[in-house]
Amino acid sequence: MEGNLILSVTPVFSGDKIEELQSVAGDHLFMHAQQVNDWRGNLKIFTKGEGVWVEDTNGNRLLDAMAGLWFKAAGYGRKEISDAVQNQMLMIDTPPAGGACVPQIELSGKIASLYHDTSARVFFVSGGSEAVETAVKMAKHYRHLTGKNGAFKILSRRFSYHGATAMAVSLGGSPAADSVGPTMPGAIYVNNWNSYRMPYEGDPIDVAVKCANEFETVILHEGPDSVAAIIAEPVSAAHGIQIPPVEYWQRLREIADKYDIVLIADEVITGFGRTGEYFAPTNFGIIPDITTVAKALTSGYAPLGAAIATKKISDAFIGEDDRTFKHLLTFGGHPVSCAAAIENLKIFDREDLVGNSRRMGEYLYEKLQKLYDHKIVGDIRGGLGLLAAVELVNDRSTKTSFAANIGLSKILSKILYDHKLISFRAGDIISICPPLSISKDEVDFLISALDESLVELSKKLTK
Numbered sequence: 001m002e003g004n005l006i007l008s009v010t011p012v013f014s015g016d017k018i019e020e021l022q023s024v025a026g027d028h029l030f031m032h033a034q035q036v037n038d039w040r041g042n043l044k045i046f047t048k049g050e051g052v053w054v055e056d057t058n059g060n061r062l063l064d065a066m067a068g069l070w071f072k073a074a075g076y077g078r079k080e081i082s083d084a085v086q087n088q089m090l091m092i093d094t095p096p097a098g099g100a101c102v103p104q105i106e107l108s109g110k111i112a113s114l115y116h117d118t119s120a121r122v123f124f125v126s127g128g129s130e131a132v133e134t135a136v137k138m139a140k141h142y143r144h145l146t147g148k149n150g151a152f153k154i155l156s157r158r159f160s161y162h163g164a165t166a167m168a169v170s171l172g173g174s175p176a177a178d179s180v181g182p183t184m185p186g187a188i189y190v191n192n193w194n195s196y197r198m199p200y201e202g203d204p205i206d207v208a209v210k211c212a213n214e215f216e217t218v219i220l221h222e223g224p225d226s227v228a229a230i231i232a233e234p235v236s237a238a239h240g241i242q243i244p245p246v247e248y249w250q251r252l253r254e255i256a257d258k259y260d261i262v263l264i265a266d267e268v269i270t271g272f273g274r275t276g277e278y279f280a281p282t283n284f285g286i287i288p289d290i291t292t293v294a295k296a297l298t299s300g301y302a303p304l305g306a307a308i309a310t311k312k313i314s315d316a317f318i319g320e321d322d323r324t325f326k327h328l329l330t331f332g333g334h335p336v337s338c339a340a341a342i343e344n345l346k347i348f349d350r351e352d353l354v355g356n357s358r359r360m361g362e363y364l365y366e367k368l369q370k371l372y373d374h375k376i377v378g379d380i381r382g383g384l385g386l387l388a389a390v391e392l393v394n395d396r397s398t399k400t401s402f403a404a405n406i407g408l409s410k411i412l413s414k415i416l417y418d419h420k421l422i423s424f425r426a427g428d429i430i431s432i433c434p435p436l437s438i439s440k441d442e443v444d445f446l447i448s449a450l451d452e453s454l455v456e457l458s459k460k461l462t463k
């Protein structure tokens with residue numbers, strides 16, 4: 001990065017201040033999806049970020065191997081994004097209802113110019129779950145407008161993740177939805193692709209096509225006119241960075257076309273360069289009908305998401321009043337967030353972050369192979385941009401996972417932190433998703449920190 005870091009801001013916290021923060025957090029803060037007892041009194045509080053590095057209140061400097069929560073694509077401390085945000089706030093932060101501000105318009109054009117279909121139309125929202133909600137509603141409404149009134153079913157894959165809101169959580173097909181009772185009617189799941197534990201025996205490409213064909217089986221069983229959409233992540237992060245063969249997505253495209261069903265690619269994690277292309281389906285040679293994005297769109301500097309619709313879909317909403325997409329989110333596409341996104345995408349252009357994702361992704365994957373020296377490493381997935389996973393197993397020959405009661409995740413998170421590496425929820429699966437701006441030296445640091453951590457973990461587990 002070229003001299004644009006916010007180096008002058010070096011916060012110093014006294015012991016008393018840190019204690020006060022821990023106490024207030026312990027009493028009043030809900031940390032998302034975390035048990036209070038796991039962090040009370042010991043919450044990691046971060047005060048500074050620069051490139052791929054972050055600093056906590058204890059002065060630890062760590063490499064963020066998860067780019068925040070899969071979003072810090074351009075890295076931390078980008079002054080130009082902060083300037084753009086400030087300028088927009090001072091000019092006009094939000095438009096009066098019914099109008100728009102300049103960044104919303106410019107960003108829609110910029111996204112369309114990068115998208116598979118340059119005539120695409122963009123519906124801005126505030127984050128990934130809202131993007132999924134929007135895409136699903138849009139798909140149902142589209143099917144309605146094109147003559148399939150009763151199409152309400154949404155097909156997704158088990159062990160995927162499409163968001164936390166009440167509808168989106170229904171699509172994950174994982175236990176995340178268990179505690180909220182009955183989920184959305186019409187949510188139907190099929191097998192997910194898993195290269196390490198394939199759902200069927202046989203050649204991986206045949207198995208991948210067989211997995212894709214499960215969608216067709218369900219469509220025929222349910223009745224094609226009752227199905228609105230198929231939704232899937234191009235690379236499933238929730239399922240441990242599962243990269244399917246190109247034939248998988250090509251088959252999904254064929255099935256969606258055959259039955260006139262909307263194909264939604266949930267690119268909340270993969271969108272904007274993560275897989276070495278701006279949009280992941282480019283790797284598979286297909287174009288989805290609707291794409292959901294969020295995270296890397298602003299590199300997390302401000303909350304923003306979008307549902308991007310191809311012209312075919314968005315044109316259905318043009319015409320008489322009853323064709324209007326009746327969907328309104330007060331803060332969807334906040335101009336300040338759009339200003340952050342525009343500046344973020346300028347950095348992408350200037351520093352070729354997508355190319356860097358491809359190059360460093362290859363380098364990372366090559367270097368990761370060394371970790372097979374550890375007996376507890378069962379599988380290493382990656383090689384498609386800066387997205388990889390190391391899967392740990394108790395027994396490599398049988399692919400048996402560690403018993404849940406050993407608390408692998410707690411032990412490993414601490415070890416990684418001690419080795420100055422952050423990988424959120426590392427356990428059976430260590431996800432690796434660093435900022436796209438990462439350098440070769442930083443990849444080397446990441447690999448040796450992982451290597452040393454696995455040495456320590458192996459020792460602990462054999463004690």
Ligand SMILES: Cc1ncc(COP(=O)(O)O)c(C=O)c1O
Nearest residue numbers: 127128129161162163266268269
């Ligand atoms: C594929 C996918 N879809 C949707 C979401 C939900 O995004 P958000 O947490 O911004 O609501 C996520 C979040 O990680 C995701 O990974």
